[in-house]
Amino acid sequence: MQIRTRNLYLIPYLTWILLFVVAPILLIVYYSFFNVDGQFTLGNYQKFFTPVYLKMTLSSFWYALLITIISLLIAYPTAYWLTKTKHKQLWLLLIILPSWINLLLKAYAFLGIFGTYGPTNKLLESLGIGTQQILFTDFSFLFVSVYIFIPFMILPIYNALEEMNHSLLDAANDLGASQWTTFRRVIFPLTLDGVKSGCQAVFIPALSLFMITRLVAGNRVITLGTAIEQHFLVTQDWGMGATIAVFLIIAMAFIMMLTRKRK
């Protein structure tokens, strides 16, 4: 009886999963077997293994990797510093706050900030460096992406650091470890789960970025996300778009497995 009522509570969740997770995935797989004219084909998969798409995949992974690494390099020290500050909650709020603002708005804001007549160029000019092309470069793409993803990296690392028993640091110190050794042998291994979660939360969405690539990178950076968008909205080749999506899903599943937490 009790088990039955408990199962009842599962209904909303299962419905949601079925309608919005399982069904779309099945649809994507289904569409990937049809060409533009609606005929069954395996051609989309063949096409994916041509240099054009492989290069695109490689570049997607490369940029996602760069974004993840840069975020991690900034987020870890920040999270560490956060655990030491007095007003943790306030600082945390300030870091999370930007992630509540619409992505598109933030992207547009950067168009203004990095634009030819924007404040960044004004500053460069007053420093005597002169106006630079900042928008539509790798730099601006990485900068904006990191800016957008960094809260998702900081939070899990911060939580892992907070959860860590601080007498472990005393213990390491007591046993002769210097600060660096303590970090290497105790702090980092114990926050590895947080780092993995953070990398997951950054790398996976970064793989399928498309808005920023178009707005900030001016379509100079073509990722799998961009390609999917183009196929669905511009070339109307839903089959090819779906095929790329299938590979993206496989890649994500693979990454989730790689960054799985210890039991």
Place this chain on the structure above:
Amino acid sequence: MADQTIIRFENVTKQYDQDPAVLNDVSFSIERGRFYTLLGPSGCGKTTILRLIAGFTEPTKGNIYFHEKVMNDVPANKRQVNTVFQDYALFPHLNVFENVAFGLRIKGCKNDEIKRKVLEALRFVNLVGYENREIKEMSGGQRQRVAIARAIVNEPEVILLDEPLSALDLKLRTEMQYELRELQRRLGITFVFVTHDQEEALAMSDEIFVLNEGNIEQSGTPTDIYDEPINRFVADFIGESNIVPGVMKEDYLVQCAGKNFDCVDGGFNRNEQVEIVIRPEDLEITLPDQGKLRMKVDSQLFRGVHYEICGYDQDGNEWLVHSTKKANVGEEIGLYFDPEAIHVMRLGETEEEFDKRLEAYSEATHAD
């Protein structure tokens, strides 16, 4: 004896910001191969002393010497002491072997040397065969042993133990008390043990420091401290006691509860106001007219080993008696005690003055 001293505190004060001092001008020394206990209620500064020795914190004033060298600024990782933490602080990502090997690996010992030493340390704490266990697979008592092994494997001169038994249940705690004491004897390393449990302190120590509000109230062997507490705080904190006001009529004669009693304390002024201590187990129940005191039984608790009987004499002083004999609530009983059972405390006496007085009058006694 001087070369036996390993650690010496000289007028050490520790103060955080503008708060009252956690430690107040404390001086003491710690010798090789003995078992020391820092005993006191929470917030008395005992853990602060431990952290000062370990090097996790620095004194605000005064000096800490290791082998007569000032060690105030030497960081924790350069000190020849190891700590067993209250929550054990074992590394959850390492197994038992690697936890114990941690200090040796940092020192850069060779692998076969590490293996030999770790296994030896594990044998010392009866954990042979547990090398490959994860920490979370170990019980509380076993974790405790791992923590001890992790400390002793580095062969420190002093091991600091911060209330290591407080998380264990009563039976295991008693077992570990024996084991710790035994281990200390076998290793011959100095142990500095922090606890708020007076029974633990009495059972294990060579020497106890009783601390209160950042001061050392009294130091001495367990029997010294139990039999001759220097003041009301120590008498009250170490064991249960009856403390009643009295007047010292002359040496070896004290008046309390309206009667004069022989005692063995001296060195007081005539008619000096004092406090007298009688331990509950030193009071013997007799028939009402055969005791030195009469009291009416107010309540009685069965404690297993003994009855805890509480009552009041005619003057309204409360008396606590531990007796294997049963009394009846509401009944009048007599209390008998030996002159040796009375311990007289001078009001507001420091440990130094106490020692001096003790010396002076025991010399006088011997001269007789």
